[in-house]
Each structure stands twice: as structure tokens, then as C-alpha cells.
Amino acid sequence: MVGRKKRTTICDKELQKEDLISNLHEPLISEILLRLSTKDAVRTSLLSKRWRYLWQTVPGLDLALYDFLNINFSNIDAFFKFVERFFDSHRESWIRKLRLYLGYRHHICGLKSWIDAVTRPKIQHLDVNYYSSDEIPVSIYTCETLVHLRLEWVSLPNTEFVSLPCLKIMHLKRIRFTSDTTLEKLISGSPVLEDLKLFGCSNHNAIQLRSHTLKKIDMDMDHSSGFVIDAPLLQCLKTKIASTKDFQIISSGFPAKLDIDLQWRRRRPLERPPKKVIRDILADIRRVSDLVITSDILKEFFLYSKSRTVRQFRNLSRLHARFAICDIEMLPALLESCTKLESLIMVI
Template identity: 50%
Template sequence: MVGRKKKPRSVEDRISHLPDHLISEILTRLSTKDAVRTSALSTRWRNLWQLVPILDLDSRSDFRSFSEFVSFAGRFFDFHKDSSCIQKLRLTTHYLADKSYLPSWIDVVTRRRIQHLHINVVSCYHDFGDIPLSLYTCDTLVHLQLYRVTMVNVDFVSLPCVKILHLKNNHYPNEAILEKLISGSPVLEDFIIIRCPTENAKVLQVRSKTLKSIHVNEFVYVVIDAPLLQCLKTTLHMTKNITFINSGFPAKVDIDFGSEYNMLDPNGLSKRKVIGDILTDISRVRELVINLYFWKDIFPSFSYLSRLTATFCDADLGMLPNLLKSCPKLESLILRLSTNRLYIRGTKNNEPKFTFHTIVIPCVVSSLKFVEFKSPILGYEGEMELVRYFLKNSTILEKMSVTVSNYQRKKRVKGTDAILKELLAMPRSSSACQLLVV
């Protein structure tokens, strides 16, 4: 009939008719907060979120109060006391008035086939209290992260499936518990341990036949026996504190010389000797990330090095040619320049002018393919000269990446447009070179 309005078609809720395991898979793609919100859709959805195998709770961002967080988590873990589907649990808390409930929560999941467990205490004034004994013998855990918790002393540790173990700022009753955690993880591959400076455990012995990556900080002395080791990351304070025993040499080393190295007299002989010994020990690496503000002429020959990331203070940037000369096979170079650029501004106030355009560096000519300036270029003469040198002399250079920032525009020597124009006008030795300005 003319003029009669058609009734709108009802939208069929096909998702609600899916089996529980498929809806659970859909909810897995949501955050825990959004998955819980679906319980308000209908009676059908009321408890479906509890079938999601991933639970990620933050006491501050997900709840209006800490008591609400405790109440919600308590009900959830009580629901899963007899049978739990949780495969991954991440708990982040910013305050703990009562630590007694936490061990029981962890105990529920470690007895119910959990694979990924992340416990994080943000507040530095509270910790979680004792970790339950069941954690030390969980035979399904693959990934364990514990931040600012209290470990208890146990006679036996068995974590047969743990491949990733990250421990940061925890409390340990003694150094032996750390050795038990490592030896009790027979397939461990990735190990991070950051010691709290006030912690009593000062010596760490890492003995593992499967370990591939180690990140260790703040220990007074470290012994590493890991024949498959590929990557080492550490910060050194004053002394050479790492000893390798029967270890395969790591392919990548990320080393940060702590503030003691950077604050003391850079000409001090003892300091230079320690740095020289360390650099000699790692001279066979293929990839090196190094943070050292006082460079001196103490470079060994990095015969195998292909990737280098280095931080340079302005006053020691003149050491860069010597460093590059010690890397005959270098292919990738990432430079971080310190924010104080007095040395490379030019001749103002009789400051030395940075330049080495007449220096021939073998790797620049024959092997260097990628150069990146990680810190923003501000337009100082020395910076531009350095960029110009690589573009002009790198015959097989494929890509150069330069960061230009508008930060502190008033302190610039040149405006962004002038810097960009000068960069694009620079001659390039490699016809295949791509100049990327970020």
C-alpha cells in the first residue's frame, strides 16, 4: 500500500548463538576491562568473560579503589579455585594494605596449568609478601615475571617449562635461591635480573646449558657459565665484575658504563684500564651497543663487528674515527650525540672545530651500508660536517636516517627548513643511498 512504512528488520544476534569456546576466543582479543563489560549485554553473556584464558588487572587504572580491586580479584579466584582456564595472568598493584590474600591467588593459578605469570608491585613502599611454595614447582609455567616481591627459601625448585624468567627489585633470603631458580629451569633461554641496590644478595652465579640471553644489573660480582649465550646486557660500576666460564661468546653485547665511569676524571689510568680490559674481552662481538661518555684512544680491534650503536659526548667525538678504524667490517652505525653540543658548534669562543674530512676510514669506504643519527640534529657545523662526511665517503651506503627536531627552536643555529635544504644538497658517493629525514 502506498505510504505505508516498512517495519525495520530485527537484527539477529548471531554471536550469542556461538559455542562458548568461540566466544571466549573473541573476548580474548579484548582487554580484561572490556571483556568484563560484556557481562551486561544479556543473561547469556553474564559469565562468559570468566572463560577468557587471559586476565590482566591493574589496581589503579581498572578500578575506582583498591578495595574494589581486591573484592573483584577475590571473587574471580574463588570462582576458579577448583578448575581454572587461566593461561596468562598479569597483576599490577599500586598499594598493598594487606598482603595475606596474594599468595592464595597465585596458588590457585599455579596449581591450574598457568603458562604466563606476571606480578608487578608499582609502589616502592610495599611488597607482595611471600610467594607461595606451589610457584617453585609449577610444571606448566613458560614465562615468569616477578617485580618487587618477596621470595622464600626452598630446598627444591622445579620449573621444567620456564623459558623466560624476569626478576626485578625482588627480595631474596639468600643468594642460593637465585642459583636454585636458574638450575631448576632446565630449558631457560631468556633471563633478566635487576638487583635492588639495598638487597643483600650481591653475588650471582648463572649456570645454564640452554640460556641464550642475559640482562643483569647491580650485582657486585657475576659468574656466567652459559655455552649457548648469544646476548648480554649489563651496566658496570667502577669494576670489571663479570667473569665468563665455558661460555660461548655472545653475538650481541649491550653495555652501559655507569655514572662512576662518566663522572670521574676521564684521564684516570685505573679507569681507562678497566674500560680497555672490558672492551678487549668483548672484541669478538658482532653487534655492540655501548653507552660511554668519555671515550679515549683505548679501542681494541673489533674484527667481527657489523652493527654498532654508540653514545658520544661532544668533547670525545673526535675519537669516533679511531673507533671506526677498529671496526673493519662495520655495516650499520647508530650514533647518539650528547645534548651539550659546545664542542661541535664551530670556532665560536675559540672552541675547536670538529672535522675529519681528510681521514680515510676503511669501513666507511668498503662496508658501511646504514647510518642513523638517533639524537636530533640541531644544525651545528660539526654535526653537518659529520653527516656530509658519511654521505661523501660511503661508497656503498644504502640508507642514512637523520632526526630533525623542532625542540628548543630558539636555541638552534639553523632553522629546520635550512637544515633540511642543506642535507638534501649534500653530495653522495653512493648512487643507491636513500636519505631519510625524520
């Protein structure tokens, strides 16, 4: 009897938990569903009559085309009609979040109109992954409420004017720029930008990254003619160096944290990087107190000059080192070089 009573109590508690969630006001439930993908939000309609239509009130659309083609829709036309119905149902209300992962095998003729529809009202989060020669509409450059922008594979048109007064996070991956000045305008037109990520983009001319608010820059470029960084509040710079050090920091202040990886050995396993590249990296490391580094760079430092390496690391207080097992013998010399070290993280 005691055991039965205990199980009943647990069931009652579970029912109470369900009631607490179901009895929340619709605006709060809508905020919860906004954190889910649209696919998962739609699934909540099966919970009860109370939840049947709640997902339709969510001020956001988060869709990955491949998920819906495999699970919900039999063809691309059905997907297109679903998105159109969503925008029709929100015509009188504003959309805060739009995330579309469309891939590269399908042509989405309505993409421009969809982006136009959300950038004119009060969208805050825009995330588009779509491989196409079609350019994103220029309305994206003057969205007054946009806070988080993430674009992948898209083509950005040239523009004379950018005004993104609320944009704090901008992540651009595999972007095709019609002009090298487009990126400079994006940054200069974002007066509160704090987090910038550039991955797999290409620039033919040196680009000026000027911002009085940037705190974090993450760069991993395929082909780059270099960046001149003028960001006095920069706290962290993360970058990968392939053949040359393609960035120069001209700010009065230098970031406290540097996360740097050398890809030379992966691309040229039989060659060593030029001494100038190593010397330039060492000059930057001398100025930071927090360093994330790989064993490839450490090995080059020790081969370059052990005595110089000892002097270069003496100001570090935090070190995160990614070691290969075969390079672990460098650890004692590395620790001797870090006389002010307070925190050490090793990943092997």
C-alpha cells in the same frame, strides 16, 4: 545518488566485520580477550547481549589495582571481592594467566591463596608486582606448566627444591632474596630457560649463573658482588657497569652480541673509571661481532688508547652506537676502527 550508494556499501562492510567477530566460537573469542587486560575485557560486555558474559570465560586475570580503584571500584574491599569471585568462578577450570599490579600502599591478605590457586593447576604466565614484606608462597617453585615468570618488588623465600620444567622467560625486578642461593636454584631448576632479566636486585656473594639453555641475559644490578656466567648457548648479554665489571663469562662460547652501558660518569661525574675496568670491557668487546654501546664508553676507550681502540673494534660487523651531540667528533675514528662493519645504527 552515487555518493549515497557508496556510503551505504561502506556501512554494510563494517557490519559484516562486526558479524564476523561476533559469530566466532566462544573458545576463540576467549583467546582474543585473554590478550587484553581484564579491565578492557569487561568493557566488551557493553557491545551486545552476545558479549555480555563472554569476558567471564577468559582463563586469565590481568588487573592493575590503581586502574580499578580509579575507574571501577570505590575501595579496596570491592577489588578484593571481585578477585575472589573470579577465582570461585574458575574453581573447576584452570587459569593460564595471572597478572596482578598491586603497588605498595595496600595490604592484600589473599595474595598467597591467589598464587597458590593458580600455581597448582596449569598456569603458564605469572606476573606479580606487589611491594610487601610477605613472602611469595613456595608453590611457585614447583609449577610444572609455568612458561613466563615476572616478579617485581616481591620477597622470595629460601627453598631446597626448584622444579620449573617449562619456564622459558624469567624477569625479576627489585626482588628481595632471603638467600643468595635462591637465584642459583631458580636457574638450575629451570632446564629450558632462555631469557633471564635481573633488575635492581642485590647479591652479597658471587652468584653462579649456570645454564645450558640460556640465550639472553639482561642485568642491571644496584649492588652486586659479581656473577660467574656459564651459559654456552648465550647469544646476547646486556648489562650496565657502575663501578666495576661485575660479570665473568667462563663458557667455552662467548655471546655474539654485547649491549653495554657505563654508568660511572652519572654517579661520579668528576672521576674517570679505573683503567682496569676499561681494559676488561675491551677484552670482552674483542670477542663479539654485534655491539650496542654508548658514547660514554667510547670516550673512555679513546682516552685510554686510540691505537688500542682501533685494534679492538676490527672484528665488529654490527654496531649500534648511542651518541651525544658533543661526542660526534669521535665518529670518523670509530668508523676507521671497524674494518668489517656491515651495519651501523646511530642514535643521537
